[in-house]
Amino acid sequence: MKYLAAYLLLNAGGKANPAAEDIKSLLSSVGIEAEEERVSSLVSSLAEKNIEELIEEGKEKMASVPTGGAVAASGAAGAAAAGGDAPAAEEKVEEKEESDDDMGFGLFD
Template sequence: MKYLAAYLLLTAGGKANPTDADIKSLLSSVGVEAEDERVSALVASLKEKNIDEVIAEGKEKLASVPTGGAAAAGGAAAGGAAGAEEAKEEAKEEEKEESDEDMGFGLFD
């Protein structure tokens, strides 16, 4: 992630296609030692690409990824009443555990 961040900082600073040396120089200026293989792989994968287009493509792909809301709703519908009963039982058990009646005092009294 630090290599990509350095690449993006360099492009935001006006460098259209940062080189390996540019990224290593930026990272070393803040005390980070760069791994040659990772820097080379990043530069090779983004070579001759417009970073704004790459970010736009990434946003489109991210928009199509399910976030889990639909799966959770589907799971609740599939589980139905059994899931609700389990939740109620767990809540009752928690209430019993949190009860301080048998000791005669509470933690924050």
């Protein structure tokens, strides 16, 4: 991910197609030692591609990925369907917390 972030930073800074040396230089400026194989792989896979188009394609793909909101909603519906069990559990927790507050002695004892 750091290699892609460096590539995108360089691209945003005006380099249309950053070279491997550009990425290594940027990473070394913040104390990261770059792996030659990973940098070369990234540069070769993104060579001569338009970053803006790739980002748009990625956004379209991400829009079709479920985010898990339905799971949370179904979990809440299941708890609501269970009836009064959830409030009773909350009351027990609150009672226990209140009884532990004084720890067996009062402030002025």
